[in-house]
Amino acid sequence: MQLKAIIVEDEEASRTTLNNYLTKYCKNVTVLEMADSVQTGLIAIKKHQPDVVFLDIEMPYGNAFDLLESLDKVDFEIIFVTAYRDYAIKALNLSAAYYILKPIDIDELVAAVTKITEQKKGGEDIFHTKVLMDNIKTNNIQHKKIVLPQMDGFEVVNVNEIIRAEANDNYTNFYLTNGKKYLISKTLKYFDELLTEFDFIRIHKSHLVNLQYITKYVKGKGGQVRMTDDSYVDVSATRKKELLERFK
Amino acid sequence: MIKYLPYQFLIIVLIISANTLVAQSKDEIQQKQRSSFSKISKSSYQAVNEAKIKLEEAEKLFKKEPEKALDLVHDALLIAIRDNYLNEEADAYRLLGKLNFNLNEFGLSYKNYVKAIDIYNKLKLASNRYKYYSDILFDIFYNTGKAAELMNDFKNSTYYYNYYLKEAKNRKDIDAIVKGHIALGDIYFKEKELKGAQINYQKALEIETSRDNKQGIVIANLKLGELENEKNNTKKAIEYYRSSQSTAKQINDDQSVNQAYNDISNIYETQRNSSEGIQINQEAIDFNQKRNNQQEVAKSNINLANFYIQEDKNKEAIQTLQNSIKITNKTGDLENKSKAYEALSVAYGNNGQESEAMKKYKEYLILEDSIYKLKEKQLKDQNLKGEMLENAQNKLSLLEKDKQLSEKTIELLRQEKTIQDAFINKQRLLTYSLILGIIILFITAFLVYRSNKAKNKANQLLVLKSLRAQMNPHFIFNALNSVNSFISKSDERAANRYLSDFSRLMRDVMENSQEDFISLSKEIDILSMYLKLEHHRFKDKFDYSFDVEESIKTEEFLIPPMLIQPYIENAVWHGLRYKPEKGFLTVSITEINKVITVIIKDDGIGRAKSQELKTENQKIQKSTGIKNIDSRLKIIADIYKAKLDVKIEDNQPSGTIVTVKIHQENFIKTEL
Numbered sequence: 001m002q003l004k005a006i007i008v009e010d011e012e013a014s015r016t017t018l019n020n021y022l023t024k025y026c027k028n029v030t031v032l033e034m035a036d037s038v039q040t041g042l043i044a045i046k047k048h049q050p051d052v053v054f055l056d057i058e059m060p061y062g063n064a065f066d067l068l069e070s071l072d073k074v075d076f077e078i079i080f081v082t083a084y085r086d087y088a089i090k091a092l093n094l095s096a097a098y099y100i101l102k103p104i105d106i107d108e109l110v111a112a113v114t115k116i117t118e119q120k121k122g123g124e125d126i127f128h129t130k131v132l133m134d135n136i137k138t139n140n141i142q143h144k145k146i147v148l149p150q151m152d153g154f155e156v157v158n159v160n161e162i163i164r165a166e167a168n169d170n171y172t173n174f175y176l177t178n179g180k181k182y183l184i185s186k187t188l189k190y191f192d193e194l195l196t197e198f199d200f201i202r203i204h205k206s207h208l209v210n211l212q213y214i215t216k217y218v219k220g221k222g223g224q225v226r227m228t229d230d231s232y233v234d235v236s237a238t239r240k241k242e243l244l245e246r247f248k
Numbered sequence: 249m250i251k252y253l254p255y256q257f258l259i260i261v262l263i264i265s266a267n268t269l270v271a272q273s274k275d276e277i278q279q280k281q282r283s284s285f286s287k288i289s290k291s292s293y294q295a296v297n298e299a300k301i302k303l304e305e306a307e308k309l310f311k312k313e314p315e316k317a318l319d320l321v322h323d324a325l326l327i328a329i330r331d332n333y334l335n336e337e338a339d340a341y342r343l344l345g346k347l348n349f350n351l352n353e354f355g356l357s358y359k360n361y362v363k364a365i366d367i368y369n370k371l372k373l374a375s376n377r378y379k380y381y382s383d384i385l386f387d388i389f390y391n392t393g394k395a396a397e398l399m400n401d402f403k404n405s406t407y408y409y410n411y412y413l414k415e416a417k418n419r420k421d422i423d424a425i426v427k428g429h430i431a432l433g434d435i436y437f438k439e440k441e442l443k444g445a446q447i448n449y450q451k452a453l454e455i456e457t458s459r460d461n462k463q464g465i466v467i468a469n470l471k472l473g474e475l476e477n478e479k480n481n482t483k484k485a486i487e488y489y490r491s492s493q494s495t496a497k498q499i500n501d502d503q504s505v506n507q508a509y510n511d512i513s514n515i516y517e518t519q520r521n522s523s524e525g526i527q528i529n530q531e532a533i534d535f536n537q538k539r540n541n542q543q544e545v546a547k548s549n550i551n552l553a554n555f556y557i558q559e560d561k562n563k564e565a566i567q568t569l570q571n572s573i574k575i576t577n578k579t580g581d582l583e584n585k586s587k588a589y590e591a592l593s594v595a596y597g598n599n600g601q602e603s604e605a606m607k608k609y610k611e612y613l614i615l616e617d618s619i620y621k622l623k624e625k626q627l628k629d630q631n632l633k634g635e636m637l638e639n640a641q642n643k644l645s646l647l648e649k650d651k652q653l654s655e656k657t658i659e660l661l662r663q664e665k666t667i668q669d670a671f672i673n674k675q676r677l678l679t680y681s682l683i684l685g686i687i688i689l690f691i692t693a694f695l696v697y698r699s700n701k702a703k704n705k706a707n708q709l710l711v712l713k714s715l716r717a718q719m720n721p722h723f724i725f726n727a728l729n730s731v732n733s734f735i736s737k738s739d740e741r742a743a744n745r746y747l748s749d750f751s752r753l754m755r756d757v758m759e760n761s762q763e764d765f766i767s768l769s770k771e772i773d774i775l776s777m778y779l780k781l782e783h784h785r786f787k788d789k790f791d792y793s794f795d796v797e798e799s800i801k802t803e804e805f806l807i808p809p810m811l812i813q814p815y816i817e818n819a820v821w822h823g824l825r826y827k828p829e830k831g832f833l834t835v836s837i838t839e840i841n842k843v844i845t846v847i848i849k850d851d852g853i854g855r856a857k858s859q860e861l862k863t864e865n866q867k868i869q870k871s872t873g874i875k876n877i878d879s880r881l882k883i884i885a886d887i888y889k890a891k892l893d894v895k896i897e898d899n900q901p902s903g904t905i906v907t908v909k910i911h912q913e914n915f916i917k918t919e920l
Contacts, residue, residue, distance in 0.1 A: 011726075013733035013785065020736035060826050066863045083725040102725055103732035 001117055006048060007034045008041035008067065009056040009081065017104060018054055018081065025106055026113045038062035042070055050076050052116055057082040064088070065136055074129045077116045093194055095132035096147035096154065131156055141198060148174060148184045155182055159198045163213045163227050165191055167206040175229060177213075203243050204236045211246060299327040299336040306343055310350075315636070318347055322640060338367035342388060344644075349391065352630065353637050354399040361392040386415045386424075393431060402435050409435065426452045426464055433471060437478070446475055466496045466504045473511060482515050505535065506544050513551045525555035546575040546584045553591050562599040569595060582622070586615035708883045723782075723817065724754075730785055746784065753777040760809040764884070768837070768844065769802035771809060775835065778813055782820050790824040790850070792833040800839045807844065807910055808884055808892075814877045815848045815906045823852020823904055826861060831903070844910040851903040855896075 005022065009015045015034045022029045032048045035041035037059055045053060055078050057064040064080060065088075080092055080099035092099050098112045128147045135144045146162075148155040157176060166173045167188035174182040184191075192202050199211045209227065216226040222237040235243055306320035321343050328337035341364035348357035365388055372381035393408030413428030433448030449471045456464030469492030476485035489508040496504035509532035516525035529552035536544040549572035556565035569592045576585035589612035596605035727750045734743030756774045760766045776794055783792055796802065816835060824831040834849040853861075881892050891911035899905045 011729070011785070012788070013730050017729065017733040017736040061861055062863045083722055083729070103728040 001028060001121055003029045003051040003113070003117060003120065004048060005029045005031045005052045005054060006041070006044050006050045007031055007054045008036075008038070008044070008059070008064075009034070009054070010036050010059040011056075012036070014056065014081075014102065018109075021104060021106055021109055022054075022113075025110055028117060029113055038064075038067045038070070041067055045071070045076070051120060052077045052079060052113075054079050054081055056080075057088050068133055068136065074133060076129075077119070078129055079112050079116070090194060090197075091132065091135060093190070094135055094144065094146050095128045096149050097128055097132050127156060128154065144198070146194070148182055149186065150182065151185060155184075159195065160210075160212075162195075162200075162210055163229055164207060164209040164231070164233060165195075165200075166208075166233075175227075175231070177228070179229070201243060201246060203239050204234050207233050209233060217244070217247075295327055295331050296333050296336060299324040299331075299333060299340075302327075303336065303339050303343060310343075310347065314347055314351060318344070318637070318640060321347065322643065325644065334367050334371055338364045338371065341367065342384070345388070345391065345395070348637060349395055351633050351637060352398075353634055354395045356637055356641055358392060358395040358399060358401070358404070359641075361388055361395060364388060365392065382415075386412070386419070389415060390424075390427065390431070397431070397435060397438075400438075402439050406432065406435050422455060422459065426455050426461075426468075429455075430467065430471065437471075437475060442475060442479060446472070449475060462495050462499045463501065466492045466499070466501055468492075469495065470504060470507060470511075473508070477511065477515060482519065486512055486515060502536075502539055502541055502544075506532065506541070506547075509535075509548065510551075513548075517551070517554065520558060522555040522558040526552060526559070529555065542575050543579050543581050543584065546572045546579065546581060546588070549575070550584060550587050550591055553588075553595065557591065557595055557598060560598065562595045565595040566592060566599065582615055582619050586612055586619060589615060705887055708887055711879070711883060723778075726785060727781060730781075746781075749777060749781055753781060757810065763809060764888075765806040766809045767803050768800070768805035768807050771807050771812065772796055772802060772837065774810070775812055775816065779816065779833075779835065782816070786820060786825060788830065789827065790820065790831040790833050790852075792835070795834070795836040797836075797838045800837065800844075805839075805844055805910075808880065811877065811880070811892075812846050812848065812908060815908070819848055819850040819852065819904060819906070822858040823850045823854065826853045826858060827851075842911070846908040846910075848906040848908075849899055849903070851899060851901075854898055854902045855904055856898075857902075 007015055007018055009018065015036070019031055019034060022031055029052070032050065033044040035044045038061060041053075041055070044050075053076055055064045055067065057080055068074065068078075078097065080088070080097060081102060081104070082088060082099060083102045089099070098115065100108045100112055131145050131147050138144060142158075142160045144159050145156055146159050148157060157174075161176050161178065163175045163177055165188060166175070168183065170185075170187055172184045172186060172188045172191060174184055176182070188202075188206065188208055192200070192208055195208065196202075200208055201211055202208050203225065204222075209225065213228045214225045215228055217235075218224040218226065218232070220235075222235040222240045224232045224234055225243075226232055302320045302324035306317040306324070309317040309320070321340050324336060325340035325344070327333070328340055341360045345357045345360035345364060348354070348360060365385060368381050368385050368388070372378055372385065375381070389408050389412035393405045393412060396402075396405035396408060409428055409431045413425065413432065416424035416428050429448040429452040433445045433452065436442070436444035436448065449468055453465065453468035453472060456468055469488045473485045473488030473492060476482075476488060489512050493505050493508035496502075496508070509528060512528050513525060513532070516522070516528060529548045532548040533545055533552065536542075536548060549568045553565040553568040553572065556562070556568060569588050572588045573585060573592070576582075576588060589608050593605045593608035593612055596602075596608055727746075731743055731747050731750070734740075734746060753774065756770070756777070760770060760774070779792055779794055783790070812835075816833070819833055824833060831851050834847070836847045836849075838845050838847075852858075881894065885892060891909075893907075893909040893911075895907040895909075897905050897907075
């Protein structure tokens with residue numbers, strides 16, 4: 001399946017690098033135009049209606065989010081390109097958006113393109129870009145959404161719907177306020193990093209809980225906490241102090 | 249140190265208040281002392297002189313007017329006791345003792361002498377006139393012993409004589425040694441301890457013989473004679489008497505000669521050995537007639553007559569006695585006259601002349617009566633004087649009681665003072681410990697302050713280490729991107745060249761990131777490499793020049809590493825990059841008077857516009873490079889007391905000028 005692509009990237013060297021690699025390794029991608037700023041990028045998007053946009057996050061005269069905010073609707077896939085892990089990465093992860101790091105790893109590039117191609121084939125909605133947009137637009141931390149990738153797709157939930165998460169080898173079980181339970185194909189550590197800013201706390205090697213849903217603390221070596229769904233979760237001795245500090 | 253100021257103030261207040269407390273109590277005590285002693289110490293110089301003069305006068309009047317002398321001594325004693333002049337007090341007692349002795353009041357004499365000895369002993373030990381006082385004491389010992397002896401207190405007498413003798417021996421004063429032995433001998437003799445008496449007398453005789461002191465020999469022999477007589481060794485006694493007599497004759501000591509005659513005569517009388525008695529008395533009469541000692545002739549005549557009576561030679565006796573009466577009529581010696589009449593009465597009686605005997609006996613009784621009256625009058629006089637002395641003594645004891653009372657008061661005052669002193673000491677101790685505590689507090693505070701400072705410094709160094717020489721990660725990734733772009737273009741040569749340059753730069757940066765300072769030349773290397781690489785990325789955005797003043801000895805100057813690079817980075821990224829047309833960057837390094845000046849000048853869009861161009865989303869990301877450099881500059885200035893000036897101003901018509909001034913002489917690394 002052929003994909004129409006646009007590259008938005010201010011540095012000439014980076015643009016050519018990406019273009020060269022796409023030409024060589026992603027034969028199904030056709031780069032229609034290369035823009036060097038947000039402004040020219042917007043024009044190119046409107047003009048070509050691309051399937052995928054390779055978007056550099058940091059550019060002069062406005063960054064990638066400025067570009068997204070300027071669009072009424074996003075009906076294309078985005079592969080973000082960034083020099084290094086910064087604040088933006090969290091936002092991207094929350095919505096499970098695709099991104100590749102500079103200097104560009106050809107394998108990563110190919111993998112990202114392959115996924116998008118498959119998604120396009122299946123005719124799925126481009127909802128994680130929507131989630132990303134929603135998350136960017138809302139300032140209320142409780143209204144932010146998270147995309148939970150499953151074996152067969154994605155589950156989008158409000159962050160404040162999550163009671164707790166429990167490690168299960170390289171997967172993670174999520175327990176929600178509506179009683180539902182999801183098995184997600186990412187490690188607990190990944191979610192720990194994502195969710196700490198939403199008042200989640202790692203109380204155990206295997207447990208990440210939402211502070212607002214804790215109803216009781218049971219004393220013990222580490223102790224236990226009871227959640228609103230009446231489940232009891234172990235607290236490890238080493239993290240007990242940190243937990244109790246949060247209730248002071 | 250500012251935060252310790254309130255403590256300092258508090259401490260100063262504490263010290264001042266403690267001091268005033270102590271000073272106050274001191275004043276109080278001194279005032280008390282002054283008021284209690286003021287009565288005594290009034291014109292003390294005059295008073296002591298007065299006492300001295302009175303004593304001197306008393307000494308002069310001693311013999312002639314003993315009563316007046318006594319009054320003077322009392323006055324002096326009064327002053328001495330009142331004003332506590334111990335020396336004068338003792339002198340007065342001594343004089344009093346002497347006066348009493350002369351008036352035959354031995355008991356009073358003894359008491360006063362003992363008082364004098366008491367005080368002199370104290371003075372001897374306390375004052376620096378040791379010899380003066382021991383001389384005085386030496387004299388008094390004998391007199392005291394004598395007074396005791398004469399009141400028949402042999403125990404005390406022995407005590408003082410022994411002292412006297414001991415002192416005499418110490419002084420090798422032979423006269424005194426003999427005197428002591430005789431005195432002790434007399435006491436033993438009186439106590440019938442004849443052996444002790446003999447030892448002392450013989451010791452005296454021995455000494456006197458060895459130094460051929462005739463007078464002494466006479467006395468010692470007389471004493472020994474008396475002793476032998478007491479032991480009924482009459483023969484030996486007579487030998488001593490004779491020996492004494494012959495020596496006495498040599499030095500014309502008639503009294504001792506007659507004493508011996510008398511003693512020998514008495515022995516014969518006791519033995520009723522009239523022939524020897526007659527002989528010795530005739531010898532005495534001969535001797536005394538030659539010497540014209542009428543009284544002695546009369547006395548010997550009486551003795552002789554008594555021996556005649558024993559032998560019933562009454563006529564010889566009567567003749568002798570009449571002769572004796574004739575002499576006593578001339579001399580007025582009533583006692584011998586009386587004795588003569590008594591003997592005459594006996595002689596007449598024995599001779600059968602009863603009426604003559606009766607007449608003489610009446611004569612004898614009349615004489616005895618007048619002798620008795622005379623004696624009675626003498627006794628009366630004596631008693632009168634005694635009474636007077638007694639009164640004086642009573643006055644004295646009253647005075648003494650008074651003195652004891654005042655001494656008690658003084659003692660009380662002294663005790664009070666001791667208590668006060670203890671109180672002051674306690675307070676002083678309190679003050680000192682307070683001050684000590686404060687000092688300790690200060691020291692501790694100082695040490696804590698210093699260790700805090702050191703800790704701060706150590707922390708700052710640590711922070712500095714983590715802050716310094718951090719290449720902006722953007723730069724590193726972007727450099728790698730550049731390499732990636734060459735690879736993507738399959739430009740092997742360019743990729744290799746760029747990678748080599750980049751590696752060289754990274755190596756320099758890493759090597760020097762361990763140092764707080766590197767040479768200027770090294771920093772110039774790093775900057776030129778960095779500029780080259782940055783320029784490669786933004787060839788289309790700017791050109792640049794990098795000028796280093798040739799005269800600078802770049803090896804000698806020190807500079808914190810990676811200090812300049814962030815300013816260049818900023819010039820490119822926030823200034824030149826946004827400029828629509830190609831810009832120009834100037835980096836220049838100059839030196840004036842050891843001050844290195846680095847100027848980074850760009851004609852980009854300028855700081856204000858750069859900020860303006862940023863969208864809300866972009867502002868979330870912060871520029872770490874300059875923040876980093878600010879912290880570093882602060883810490884470097886703190887630790888190394890280094891002076892680094894950074895001035896950022898706008899370039900005309902657009903762009904930014906950054907001026908970094910590094911004052912070289914200040915970069916002296918201080919030890920922690």
